[in-house]
Amino acid sequence: MAETMEKPPKVIESKEEEEEEEKSFEELGLDPRLIRALIKKGIDKPTPIQQVAIPLILEGKDVVARAKTGSGKTFAYLLPLLQKLFTDSGSKNKLAPSAFVLVPTRELSQQVYTEVSSLIELCRVQLKVVQLTSSMTASDLRAALVGPPNILVCTPACIPKCFSADVLQSASINSSLEILVLDEADLLLSYGYEDDIKAFTAHIPRRCQCLLMSATSSADVEKLKKLILHNPFILTLPEVGNIKDEVIPKNVQQFWFGIKSAVLNAELPQNSRLHILEEFNAGLFDYLIATDDSQTKEKEETNRESNAERRKSRKHAKQKLDSEFGVVRGIDFKNVHTVINFEMPESAAGYVHRIGRTGRAYSTGASVSLVSPDEMEIFEEIKSVLGNDENNDSNLISPFSLLSKNAVESLRYRAEDIAKSVTKVAVKEARFQDLKKEILNSEKLKAHFEVNPRDLDLLKHDKALSKKPPAPHLRDVPDYLLDPKTQEASKLVKLSRAAMGNNKSMRREGSRKKFRKSKDPLKTFSAEAPKRARKGGIKSEGKDGDDSHKHKKKKSI
Numbered sequence: 243m244a245e246t247m248e249k250p251p252k253v254i255e256s257k258e259e260e261e262e263e264e265k266s267f268e269e270l271g272l273d274p275r276l277i278r279a280l281i282k283k284g285i286d287k288p289t290p291i292q293q294v295a296i297p298l299i300l301e302g303k304d305v306v307a308r309a310k311t312g313s314g315k316t317f318a319y320l321l322p323l324l325q326k327l328f329t330d331s332g333s334k335n336k337l338a339p340s341a342f343v344l345v346p347t348r349e350l351s352q353q354v355y356t357e358v359s360s361l362i363e364l365c366r367v368q369l370k371v372v373q374l375t376s377s378m379t380a381s382d383l384r385a386a387l388v389g390p391p392n393i394l395v396c397t398p399a400c401i402p403k404c405f406s407a408d409v410l411q412s413a414s415i416n417s418s419l420e421i422l423v424l425d426e427a428d429l430l431l432s433y434g435y436e437d438d439i440k441a442f443t444a445h446i447p448r449r450c451q452c453l454l455m456s457a458t459s460s461a462d463v464e465k466l467k468k469l470i471l472h473n474p475f476i477l478t479l480p481e482v483g484n485i486k487d488e489v490i491p492k493n494v495q496q497f498w499f500g501i502k503s504a505v506l507n508a509e510l511p512q513n514s515r516l517h518i519l520e521e522f523n524a525g526l527f528d529y530l531i532a533t534d535d536s537q538t539k540e541k542e543e544t545n546r547e548s549n550a551e552r553r554k555s556r557k558h559a560k561q562k563l564d565s566e567f568g569v570v571r572g573i574d575f576k577n578v579h580t581v582i583n584f585e586m587p588e589s590a591a592g593y594v595h596r597i598g599r600t601g602r603a604y605s606t607g608a609s610v611s612l613v614s615p616d617e618m619e620i621f622e623e624i625k626s627v628l629g630n631d632e633n634n635d636s637n638l639i640s641p642f643s644l645l646s647k648n649a650v651e652s653l654r655y656r657a658e659d660i661a662k663s664v665t666k667v668a669v670k671e672a673r674f675q676d677l678k679k680e681i682l683n684s685e686k687l688k689a690h691f692e693v694n695p696r697d698l699d700l701l702k703h704d705k706a707l708s709k710k711p712p713a714p715h716l717r718d719v720p721d722y723l724l725d726p727k728t729q730e731a732s733k734l735v736k737l738s739r740a741a742m743g744n745n746k747s748m749r750r751e752g753s754r755k756k757f758r759k760s761k762d763p764l765k766t767f768s769a770e771a772p773k774r775a776r777k778g779g780i781k782s783e784g785k786d787g788d789d790s791h792k793h794k795k796k797k798s799i
């Protein structure tokens with residue numbers, strides 16, 4: 243550590259880039275071998291942070307460098323670090339590496355290691371760099387540190403492992419360590435390395451030069467600065483000071499896309515699901531991402547049938563489907579252009595239900611199934627159940643020529659990046675947000691119900707929790723248990739039923755089953771629905787489609 247006395251920090255605020263007097267690498271005092279290596283890499287002039295940091299580091303100063311992402315901080319410390327090691331005369335007698343570069347992630351460790359190795363190779367100097375990972379065994383660590391190497395790159399978690407494996411000792415570090423770099427310092431503490439770093443500070447010799455590189459100025463950086471550095475030079479590049487300027491380079495154009503979408507899943511309260519459907523059908527958003535919780539039921543059902551039986555009669559299979567139920571099944575989505583099976587359904591029945599959300603009534607639609615190799619079996623089964631009837635185009639599942647292998651390949655990395663961020667915690671948080679939002683929405687619906695009691699009626703026909711009839715004493719709610727609002731709502735429901743002609747006597751006369759089905763909002767949701775007599779099957783549901791929406795933009799599920 244350069245100086246142990248508490249003195250006010252020496253702050254260098256770099257001026258605006260255009261006012262900056264540009265210096266060359268030669269003028270910064272960089273070794274010609276390094277300059278030649280940089281030229282081979284296509285780098286001929288230093289970035290602003292390099293211009294300020296390189297001379298200070300060469301002079302042996304402790305430095306805190308805060309510069310935005312992509313500003314060249316890695317070379318800002320690596321170039322002077324290597325140059326100092328070129329002339330490190332006592333390196334032969336060392337028992338531990340002369341330089342430690344601590345980074346928050348294994349990926350970053352690999353990146354820094356690659357960069358150092360390449361510079362060493364291009365400079366043709368006898369320096370050795372090693373990279374450690376915390377998954378290495380004691381013998382791996384020992385083999386890596388034999389020599390010892392000049393530079394060690396790792397996460398802070400590797401250091402205590404080296405101590406416990408006795409491949410690094412306090413005395414060896416004390417006699418050898420010349421330069422310590424904390425790269426991406428703003429992340430080191432948030433990645434949980436505080437204890438490792440604190441434990442390590444006890445072994446850092448006083449003479450050791452400490453460098454702290456960071457893209458942001460956070461409380462964590464301040465903490466580390468106090469822990470490791472004494473009276474350092476603080477380099478703050480222009481525009482560093484708030485999150486906006488710290489992380490976003492000026493040369494990045496930023497855009498946003500308004501893809502109107504919503505999520506529908508069985509976890510949402512029934513009124514929220516209805517609300518979402520209502521908005522989708524009214525064309526408020528273009529994409530609906532829905533889970534298919536009918537899968538388990540379908541699986542149970544299909545397991546009961548033998549494959550042979552199912553294949554014997556497709557008609558029979560379809561009749562079976564009609565008695566099934568799920569969140570996706572039966573809902574009358576409007577104007578759906580495409581159904582995308584991101585994961586294949588677990589049965590042919592599920593497939594038919596899903597793709598039945600499009601092509602309703604006389605409208606046309608398409609379905610695209612993304613079939614992974616382990617879904618080929620069910621895909622073949624679906625094809626076999628549907629039959630490859632060449633006279634009936636709708637039963638043919640064709641290869642989708644628009645989705646070429648090249649098109650998929652070009653999006654692979656992007657998709658993988660996104661997939662990485664879909665962690666359990668992220669999903670949990672998103673669900674929580676959804677629920678919270680929808681509960682608020684349902685609060686908004688209160689006023690709507692007062693004006694539209696019919697909608698309240700629809701809501702009352704929620705998915706039945708159990709087919710078992712309620713115990714007789716639970717059939718009616720005694721008056722003393724009803725709060726005034728419930729009583730008021732109940733009156734409204736009765737009145738609206740009477741107005742629609744859907745009272746008890748009618749139900750007794752007509753088909754009870756049919757009435758229930760037509761009112762079941764999960765099976766046929768429509769904000770304006772009640773008069774339509776619906777039939778049970780997928781085809782007949784389609785014929786009932788509401789043509790008044792035909793002019794609307796088509797959407798995807």
Ligand SMILES: Nc1ncnc2c1ncn2[C@@H]1O[C@H](COP(=O)(O)OP(=O)(O)OP(=O)(O)O)[C@@H](O)[C@H]1O
Pocket residue numbers: 284285286287288289292309310311312313314315316317456457
């Ligand atoms: N003087 C230079 N001229 C041109 N390119 C450079 C120069 N210095 C570094 N680069 C290149 O700029 C890119 C960004 O550098 P670097 O990774 O060091 O940025 P950083 O400031 O550490 O960013 P982050 O905070 O995101 O890690 C790298 O590809 C590096 O090779």
